[in-house]
Amino acid sequence: MSELTHIDQHGHAHMVDVSAKVSSLRTACASARVFTRADVVERIRKAEMKKGDVLATARIAGIMAAKKTSELIPLCHPLALSKVTVDFLLHDSGEIEIHTLCRLQGQTGVEMEALTAASVAALTIYDMCKAVDRDMIISNIRLEEKEGGKSGHWQRQGGTPHA
Amino acid sequence: MSELTHIDQHGHAHMVDVSAKVSSLRTACASARVFTRADVVERIRKAEMKKGDVLATARIAGIMAAKKTSELIPLCHPLALSKVTVDFLLHDSGEIEIHTLCRLQGQTGVEMEALTAASVAALTIYDMCKAVDRDMIISNIRLEEKEGGKSGHWQRQGGTPHA
Amino acid sequence: MSELTHIDQHGHAHMVDVSAKVSSLRTACASARVFTRADVVERIRKAEMKKGDVLATARIAGIMAAKKTSELIPLCHPLALSKVTVDFLLHDSGEIEIHTLCRLQGQTGVEMEALTAASVAALTIYDMCKAVDRDMIISNIRLEEKEGGKSGHWQRQGGTPHA
Amino acid sequence: MSELTHIDQHGHAHMVDVSAKVSSLRTACASARVFTRADVVERIRKAEMKKGDVLATARIAGIMAAKKTSELIPLCHPLALSKVTVDFLLHDSGEIEIHTLCRLQGQTGVEMEALTAASVAALTIYDMCKAVDRDMIISNIRLEEKEGGKSGHWQRQGGTPHA
Amino acid sequence: MSELTHIDQHGHAHMVDVSAKVSSLRTACASARVFTRADVVERIRKAEMKKGDVLATARIAGIMAAKKTSELIPLCHPLALSKVTVDFLLHDSGEIEIHTLCRLQGQTGVEMEALTAASVAALTIYDMCKAVDRDMIISNIRLEEKEGGKSGHWQRQGGTPHA
Amino acid sequence: MSELTHIDQHGHAHMVDVSAKVSSLRTACASARVFTRADVVERIRKAEMKKGDVLATARIAGIMAAKKTSELIPLCHPLALSKVTVDFLLHDSGEIEIHTLCRLQGQTGVEMEALTAASVAALTIYDMCKAVDRDMIISNIRLEEKEGGKSGHWQRQGGTPHA
Numbered sequence: 001m002s003e004l005t006h007i008d009q010h011g012h013a014h015m016v017d018v019s020a021k022v023s024s025l026r027t028a029c030a031s032a033r034v035f036t037r038a039d040v041v042e043r044i045r046k047a048e049m050k051k052g053d054v055l056a057t058a059r060i061a062g063i064m065a066a067k068k069t070s071e072l073i074p075l076c077h078p079l080a081l082s083k084v085t086v087d088f089l090l091h092d093s094g095e096i097e098i099h100t101l102c103r104l105q106g107q108t109g110v111e112m113e114a115l116t117a118a119s120v121a122a123l124t125i126y127d128m129c130k131a132v133d134r135d136m137i138i139s140n141i142r143l144e145e146k147e148g149g150k151s152g153h154w155q156r157q158g159g160t161p162h163a
Numbered sequence: 164m165s166e167l168t169h170i171d172q173h174g175h176a177h178m179v180d181v182s183a184k185v186s187s188l189r190t191a192c193a194s195a196r197v198f199t200r201a202d203v204v205e206r207i208r209k210a211e212m213k214k215g216d217v218l219a220t221a222r223i224a225g226i227m228a229a230k231k232t233s234e235l236i237p238l239c240h241p242l243a244l245s246k247v248t249v250d251f252l253l254h255d256s257g258e259i260e261i262h263t264l265c266r267l268q269g270q271t272g273v274e275m276e277a278l279t280a281a282s283v284a285a286l287t288i289y290d291m292c293k294a295v296d297r298d299m300i301i302s303n304i305r306l307e308e309k310e311g312g313k314s315g316h317w318q319r320q321g322g323t324p325h326a
Numbered sequence: 327m328s329e330l331t332h333i334d335q336h337g338h339a340h341m342v343d344v345s346a347k348v349s350s351l352r353t354a355c356a357s358a359r360v361f362t363r364a365d366v367v368e369r370i371r372k373a374e375m376k377k378g379d380v381l382a383t384a385r386i387a388g389i390m391a392a393k394k395t396s397e398l399i400p401l402c403h404p405l406a407l408s409k410v411t412v413d414f415l416l417h418d419s420g421e422i423e424i425h426t427l428c429r430l431q432g433q434t435g436v437e438m439e440a441l442t443a444a445s446v447a448a449l450t451i452y453d454m455c456k457a458v459d460r461d462m463i464i465s466n467i468r469l470e471e472k473e474g475g476k477s478g479h480w481q482r483q484g485g486t487p488h489a
Numbered sequence: 490m491s492e493l494t495h496i497d498q499h500g501h502a503h504m505v506d507v508s509a510k511v512s513s514l515r516t517a518c519a520s521a522r523v524f525t526r527a528d529v530v531e532r533i534r535k536a537e538m539k540k541g542d543v544l545a546t547a548r549i550a551g552i553m554a555a556k557k558t559s560e561l562i563p564l565c566h567p568l569a570l571s572k573v574t575v576d577f578l579l580h581d582s583g584e585i586e587i588h589t590l591c592r593l594q595g596q597t598g599v600e601m602e603a604l605t606a607a608s609v610a611a612l613t614i615y616d617m618c619k620a621v622d623r624d625m626i627i628s629n630i631r632l633e634e635k636e637g638g639k640s641g642h643w644q645r646q647g648g649t650p651h652a
Numbered sequence: 653m654s655e656l657t658h659i660d661q662h663g664h665a666h667m668v669d670v671s672a673k674v675s676s677l678r679t680a681c682a683s684a685r686v687f688t689r690a691d692v693v694e695r696i697r698k699a700e701m702k703k704g705d706v707l708a709t710a711r712i713a714g715i716m717a718a719k720k721t722s723e724l725i726p727l728c729h730p731l732a733l734s735k736v737t738v739d740f741l742l743h744d745s746g747e748i749e750i751h752t753l754c755r756l757q758g759q760t761g762v763e764m765e766a767l768t769a770a771s772v773a774a775l776t777i778y779d780m781c782k783a784v785d786r787d788m789i790i791s792n793i794r795l796e797e798k799e800g801g802k803s804g805h806w807q808r809q810g811g812t813p814h815a
Numbered sequence: 816m817s818e819l820t821h822i823d824q825h826g827h828a829h830m831v832d833v834s835a836k837v838s839s840l841r842t843a844c845a846s847a848r849v850f851t852r853a854d855v856v857e858r859i860r861k862a863e864m865k866k867g868d869v870l871a872t873a874r875i876a877g878i879m880a881a882k883k884t885s886e887l888i889p890l891c892h893p894l895a896l897s898k899v900t901v902d903f904l905l906h907d908s909g910e911i912e913i914h915t916l917c918r919l920q921g922q923t924g925v926e927m928e929a930l931t932a933a934s935v936a937a938l939t940i941y942d943m944c945k946a947v948d949r950d951m952i953i954s955n956i957r958l959e960e961k962e963g964g965k966s967g968h969w970q971r972q973g974g975t976p977h978a
Contacts, residue, residue, distance in 0.1 A: 005294040013216045017735035019757050053176045056382040060563045061237050063504055072283050073290045074224050074712045078732050080567050083506035105508050112290050119282045120235050127236045127275050131168040141301035178389055180409035182431050219708035223889045226830055230893055237386045241393055241406050243893050246832035268834050331620040339542045343898035345920050379502045387563050398609050399616045400550050400875045404895050438616050445608045446561050453562045453601050457494040467627035545871040549726045552667055569730050572669035594671050657946040665868045705828045713889050724935050725942045726876050764942050771934045772887050779888045779927050783820040793953035
């Protein structure tokens with residue numbers, strides 16, 4: 001039976017040993033959603049047409065956060081990421097989708113990096129829009145797909161986000 | 164009409180001037196939810212009874228992340244937080260509630276700090292449990308209440324989380 | 327006669343005591359120049375018209391670097407900056423001007439923060455354009471103006487940059 | 490024709506994929522100049538004879554900054570640098586030359602690390618001497634030479650610094 | 653005769669070149685001791701039985717500090733640690749033993765990482781208990797054993813800690 | 816009876832509320848000792864006469880670490896330190912004393928900052944000398960004196976270090 005990692009036989013947290021794992025090309029994709037109002041999305045979109053600063057700022061924040069993952073998540077291994085992308089889809093309904101991808105040639109997966117990038121991009125959107133919508137909610141931060149490593153390819157079943 | 168902050172009249176991102184704002188005691192409360200399976204919550208609970216490491220680790224991660232907020236969110240001001248708490252409620256249904264509180268005597272609010280603490284605590288739970296439930300979803304990261312500053316007291320309307 | 331600060335009577339580096347200095351509103355403006363080719367500036371400008379990403383990225387990098395100044399410069403005091411702006415002027419000749427402003431209510435000046443923001447914004451432009459112009463030079467990083475503190479207002483004499 | 494990197498086909502910033510690049514031994518050399526007054530250089534030199542603190546501090550700051558490059562420059566890859574040196578040449582005319590070298594066995598170059606080390610060493614000199622010369626200018630931050638990777642050996646043409 | 657590393661032939665600090673060293677599996681074990689009163693150890697032990705927070709917090713702090721070693725120790729190389737553990741032994745006499753282990757497949761040893769983890773775990777215990785015992789002393793931070801690299805296996809002679 | 820701080824009534828770690836504490840001028844002095852061989856101290860001393868790099872590097876490392884204390888110690892408050900000094904005493908017997916002082920006008924003490932500076936300065940000496948003495952021991956990291964805050968002046972009783 002599979003077990004909680006990061007907890008040794010005495011129940012103590014530790015950074016698990018990955019030195020014996022095979023190095024492979026690993027990719028992880030994650031997503032998040034920001035629920036705001038239609039008019040806020042409209043303002044962000046117009047701003048994007050002019051200067052793109054809200055999304056440009058959130059994109060940079062997400063990329064930089066991916067690189068900080070092992071500083072934030074106590075038991076994550078430090079990783080030399082070889083690729084990070086952060087993209088956005090704006091919906092007229094007042095919803096913003098965030099999609100991230102991280103890649104690495106290494107001994108451990110990059111799920112946490114992709115999830116951290118998505119979370120911090122979402123928090124940055126909140127920060128830049130909170131003056132007009134304090135009620136905004138960040139939801140559905142989740143792993144979408146991963147490839148590489150012993151467990152191979154995995155893809156989330158069921159396309160509809162839930163919470 | 165209220166406007167997107169952090170964007171100057173030319174649409175450029177900048178860190179807004181707070182030097183003329185009155186210093187007041189500011190508190191913000193945020194929450195997040197992690198949706199996993201009932202058996203994972205059960206394992207975390209038992210682990211907590213023994214050593215408490217999953218939640219203890221997530222709690223420390225959340226507190227340390229609150230202090231890193233201005234490094235993660237590009238346009239956040241560096242703040243000398245005077246209090247941070249991170250708490251958890253485990254539901255048998257397979258849901259984990261995270262509640263955070265940040266406090267500061269200063270010229271700008273601590274909403275982003277409370278939201279960042281909640282997000283990173285949730286990501287840490289994901290990291291420590293992903294070996295047993297890769298499908299876990301982090302949702303409903305949201306501001307619950309704030310106090311202090313020009314806008315005074317604010318509390319979210321409607322107790323039921325949505326997404 | 328004025329003396330090198332940060333060196334005690336024995337010649338040892340130390341972080342000088344500012345606890346007895348009066349708290350005042352302090353502002354510093356700095357600038358830097360990136361010398362590249364006309365066609366590179368043209369590409370950056372067109373990119374800016376579309377998405378603005380080179381300059382948007384450099385702007386965010388500069389703002390975030392201002393907040394990291396005391397981590398980078400060994401003897402700088404940690405400061406709670408209340409405002410940071412980073413702006414750009416593109417010249418058809420192939421020159422990019424960077425102008426930064428930092429502000430603080432506090433006991434020590436923000437010159438290093440403004441200079442660090444300008445330097446890192448320039449380095450970011452170099453990074454994003456080095457594939458098309460490895461010869462690029464960053465020059466004329468300098469303080470332009472400062473206000474506040476015991477020495478009051480100061481402005482650089484002579485408008486023409488030299489090197 | 491070569492293109493701006495770090496911008497995808499839609500004009501969005503991203504951290505480019507280096508996972509398919511060949512790992513090779515890569516070296517980059519950069520330089521910077523600080524223009525101050527003859528008497529400031531004289532004081533630094535005498536201090537160096539006694540305790541060396543101004544240059545020793547700037548050297549340490551430059552080395553530590555090289556290791557922080559991927560935290561400062563948004564789209565830089567995190568790198569496991571295998572060597573960093575920072576050296577100084579003092580000219581009686583009131584000019585300080587800074588020379589840096591970074592080395593790595595890896596999939597991406599270390600130009601930004603060498604340039605960042607030079608910039609932060611220069612900023613540290615500014616910080617330690619600004620009490621006696623606020624007019625100091627940091628100039629000619631530039632790549633001098635690089636080796637390794639697909640593009641092989643490259644050396645700057647023309648030995649005279651310009652700005 | 654062996655020489656001080658990190659100092660070049662001119663006596664200047666630099667980050668030594670490890671690019672030509674053979675990559676091997678390297679492990680280092682370190683320890684530290686905190687000397688407090690019997691009743692403080694008793695309180696920590698009881699707390700550990702209930703929630704474990706003092707030691708859980710110190711353990712997380714030690715693990716995270718191991719990952720920060722190259723940011724703290726100026727001439728340390730950045731390393732991608734593959735394993736970190738931090739453990740504690742409580743003695744009724746009022747003494748707390750800290751044992752750490754770091755592992756890496758790489759070109760340079762992990763002694764500093766193991767020592768840094770032990771030091772920061774000890775400082776965290778001090779921080780959490782200083783309200784009840786300000787006199788606490790942290791001692792005997794030392795390397796216990798190392799394996800891998802050119803010098804092979806090494807173990808400290810003499811089991812009794814001294815100071 | 817005094818209680819462990821940083822643990823709430825349920826035994827959970829948290830960053831304690833200091834917002835109601837009076838702001839006062841606070842100073843803390845700490846010390847540490849590095850036990851090495853007489854010939855290593857001799858080499859460091861000679862190096863210091865020439866370039867001072869071992870001690871200069873350790874001094875800078877200690878000062879920078881003081882500023883990083885709240886990033887390292889999970890429940891420490893972020894503080895705007897107004898002064899940091901790190902000094903050394905070399906003994907012919909092969910012992911190095913480290914003395915640190917931190918100062919702040921604020922609501923919480925700076926003991927942890929002084930202790931962290933001493934620890935990291937000691938670790939840096941270890942790092943720079945480990946090639947010639949792997950047996951080195953860091954001991955007697957302890958608070959020497961504090962001033963300011965509700966508890967007023969405190970000084971360690973008994974001048975002889977023990978362990």
